[in-house]
Amino acid sequence: MVLKKRVLSGIQPSGRFHLGNYFAMIKKMVEYQNKSELFCFIVDLHALTTVTDGKQLAEYTNEAAVSLLSLGIDPGISHLWVQSDIPEVTELAWILSNITTLGLMERCHSYKDKVAKGIKPNTGLFIYPILMAADILLFQSNLVPVGKDQKQHLEVARDIALKFNSVYGEIFTIPEPLIDEHVAVVPGIDGQKMSKSYGNTIEVFASKDELKRSVMGIVTDSQSVEASKDPDKCNLYNIYKLFVSSEENKKLRKRYTDGGLKYGDVKKELFEIIWDYFKEARQKREDLLKDKGYIDRILKEGADRTREIAVKTLRSVKNAAGLSVRML
Numbered sequence: 001m002v003l004k005k006r007v008l009s010g011i012q013p014s015g016r017f018h019l020g021n022y023f024a025m026i027k028k029m030v031e032y033q034n035k036s037e038l039f040c041f042i043v044d045l046h047a048l049t050t051v052t053d054g055k056q057l058a059e060y061t062n063e064a065a066v067s068l069l070s071l072g073i074d075p076g077i078s079h080l081w082v083q084s085d086i087p088e089v090t091e092l093a094w095i096l097s098n099i100t101t102l103g104l105m106e107r108c109h110s111y112k113d114k115v116a117k118g119i120k121p122n123t124g125l126f127i128y129p130i131l132m133a134a135d136i137l138l139f140q141s142n143l144v145p146v147g148k149d150q151k152q153h154l155e156v157a158r159d160i161a162l163k164f165n166s167v168y169g170e171i172f173t174i175p176e177p178l179i180d181e182h183v184a185v186v187p188g189i190d191g192q193k194m195s196k197s198y199g200n201t202i203e204v205f206a207s208k209d210e211l212k213r214s215v216m217g218i219v220t221d222s223q224s225v226e227a228s229k230d231p232d233k234c235n236l237y238n239i240y241k242l243f244v245s246s247e248e249n250k251k252l253r254k255r256y257t258d259g260g261l262k263y264g265d266v267k268k269e270l271f272e273i274i275w276d277y278f279k280e281a282r283q284k285r286e287d288l289l290k291d292k293g294y295i296d297r298i299l300k301e302g303a304d305r306t307r308e309i310a311v312k313t314l315r316s317v318k319n320a321a322g323l324s325v326r327m328l
């Protein structure tokens, strides 16, 4: 019997999902769903590093679950759960923190970037790569689909796994990142990386008006209509290309270089394309929102089933480290 690869990724419930989240992570996860064993979870403990309003965090978590299900994560064949429902992960994070050097954390850019963007640093934010390593290693994951911003955190998870295995024996699978260069960094409407925390997103489940406003707000340069333009330098093009086939992409590039292209026309087209692209998912979302108890049931079943794997790994870890396994 050929064992299926374990593909795992988490997403923070720190706001509504945007095109960057969708193309770099969610779409990839859905594509892997039939050919691998898929683990998809909502990392509410990670979101705690920045969201301090409890009511809001709970709402975002529910919203994240509805969105993942609407976009194609199938709980019948995949593992879907909320991170804090499997408490073994925080126990593993503590154990791992004891073999992780301070220098490894100090080298992480994401922490420095967030602080530079004005997020107040707390200890949780600083050591969050260890929690992320625990997320990945607890489920013996093989592949982790993420955007480029998470590349370094994946390297940290690999370093921690290798160190643990060399100290205590071969317990962890060494995970590999899965980063698709075409969607590694989806730009926001201002041209910076699209991010929930930068206020520059195009949301997957925006209303028609919100979507129109975001797309019309994409920042473009002030070249004349007649000028031949370089598509690769254009933020609008870099978002548009996510939605088109390679044939359509060629035509679009030609329109840029030929001259005569009006950004306003391209924005109107893009708005229609995005609105249409997520039509089915929007419908599914409306249906899901009608059954209040469904999401809770799905998440509870998901956590129950997935927790068995967590307990098994934690038992091996604790045995190796000389910790008690009496209660596991």
Ligand code: ADP
Residues within 6 Å of the ligand: 010, 011, 012, 013, 014, 020, 021, 022, 024, 025, 145, 146, 147, 148, 149, 150, 183, 184, 185, 186, 187, 188, 193, 194, 195, 196, 197
């Ligand atoms: P955000 O930065 O909006 O808070 P998350 O940190 O929750 O997003 O990221 C969830 C997943 O989406 C991660 O795999 C991350 O790498 C990916 N991601 C987020 N923004 C982008 C982007 N602009 N381009 C590509 N991938 C992204």
Ligand code: TRP
Residues within 6 Å of the ligand: 008, 009, 010, 011, 012, 043, 046, 131, 132, 135, 136, 144, 145, 146, 150, 153
């Ligand atoms: N740190 C990731 C982010 O901010 C989310 C995340 C947490 C994650 N745990 C993970 C991603 C495990 C992949 C695997 O986007």
